[in-house]
Amino acid sequence: MGDFNLTVILDAIRRSTAGLSRVELAQIVGLSPQTISNISRRLLDQHLIIEAGKEGNGPGKPRTILQLNPSGMYAVGVHLDPAVTTFVVLDLVGAVVKHSRINTPGGSDPAAVIATIAGEIKKLVDESGVDASKIAGLGVAAPGPIDLEHGTVVAPPLLAGWDRVPLRDALAEATGLSTLVDKDVTSAAVAETWAGGPSGSGSFVFMYMGTGIGCGIVLNDELVRGTSGNAGEIGHIVVDPDGPPCDCGLRGCVKSSCIPQVLVAQAVEAGVLEHDDAGDSGAASAIQNSFAKLFEAAEAGNSTAAEIIDRSAVLVSRAVAVITNTLDVERVVFGGPFWNLLSERYLNRIPELLEGSSAARQIHGIEVVGTGVGEDVGAVGAACLVLEHTLAPRSQRLLLEG
Structure with a gap:
């Protein structure tokens, strides 16, 4: 219970950009002033928080403001994408200290990719100047599905040869860092809660727009992972009953109607793109390039x-409506590698479409926003996995082990 209370207080301080006094903390979290004082002293001794001056204009003693200590803890994050792998070193407040990006090595040899990633992590940490003893661990965001218990990647699309690859243990051994592996969509949702600002509070879904489309789920400020850690697999929600067939046997699923590879194929068929523009439809980098050309054509008139x-925005809004009606959230946050291209057109269309489909529209609205983290949300989220695992209040912390 003491450790849980510590994380509750730390989380309250983290969520206040200006910091909180001990009196304010007692009012917010409902713990006694003595408990607040004791835990605050522990956090100060661990260098996780700092006393950041005093405030008070009225009678009485000025109150000391407590804030997170950015240099109190660091985490390394890696986003393994079929096309590009991104790396960050993050401080305790979620700010990027050092960043790098490499093209994901091709071929079907996971061991070679893992060795490259481990080398880049060592280089990044060395260049960051961060005290290695303050690095709490390494987080890795990978395409799903994953085996969360064993830290393995299970046959992700566009990563040939990655079936049951023990990514967590391999990177832990190669780097010497305590390592966590999670889905890219889950990592993105974690990033939003830690570093997204107002968009990362309360109950929301993070719509991850990448080579595939998935969603991360946060309810009442707590991440939802599901039984196996694979919550948010929305590829087989039907958004167009008369749409193209899907490999699941249905028609018009998100996977067969909305993802970038499908839109590129439609553009080729319509004569917007040449077959040469589409390149190898199975290569992630080719899909990214072709998708960018599709948007260039749209912007050119x-x-x-x-x-x-615009049709894809309609279809995506139908999937989002299913999710938001099921979960009754207050916000939809869009992000991911393809979001920068999609953002203007999607934000112009989806809010109105979603409002018309909302079962709770007479009770509350649903905010639709872009991520507050930026385009590296996957890597930032991977690092935030470490911070969330170490410091965030979670109901599991209250369970007693036999």
């Missing part, structure tokens, strides 16, 4: 290109 993109 190609009405067919614009229609393909």
Whole structure:
């Protein structure tokens, strides 16, 4: 219970950008002033918080403001994407200290990719100047599905040869860092709660727009992972009953109707893109390049290109409506590698479409926003996994082990 209370207090301080006094903490978390004082002293001794001056204009003793100590703890994050792998070193307040990005090595040899990632992590930490003893661990965001218990990647799309790869243990051994592996969509949701600002509070879904489309789920400020850690697999929600067939046997699923690879194929068929522009449809980097060309065509006034993109916004909004009606959240946050291209058109269309489909629209609205973290949300989220695992209040912390 003491450790849980410590994380509750730390979380309250983290969520207040200006910091909180001990009196304010007692009012917010409902613990006694003596308990607040004792835990605050522990956090100060551990260098996780600092006393950041005093405030008070009225009668009485000025109150000492407590804030997170940015240099009190660090975490390393890696986002393994089929096209690009991103690395960050993050401080305790979620700010990026050092960043790098490399093209994900091709081929079907996971061991070679893992060795490259481990080398880049060592280089990044060395260049960051961070005291290695303050690094709490390494977080890795990987395409799903994953085996959360064993830290393995289970046959992700566009990563040939990655079936049951023990990514967590391999990187822990190669780097010497305590390592966590989670899904990229889950990591993105964690990033939003730690570093996204107002968009990362309360109950929301994070719509991850990448090579595939998935969602991370946060309810009442707590991440939802599901039984196996694979919550948020929305690829087989039907958004167009008359749409193209899906490999699941249905028609018009998100996976067969909305993902970038499908939109690129539609653009080729419509003559917006040449077959050469589409490149190898199975290569993630080719999909990224072709998707960018599709948007260039739309911005240049190609009405067919614009229609393909706008139609995808309608279909995605249908999937989002299913999710938001099921979970009754207050916000939808969009982000991921392809979000920068999609953002303007999607934000112009999806809020209105979603409002019309909301079962609770007469009770509350649903905010639709872009991520407050930025385009590296996957890597930032991977590092935040470490901070969340170490410091965030979770109901499991209250369970007693036999």
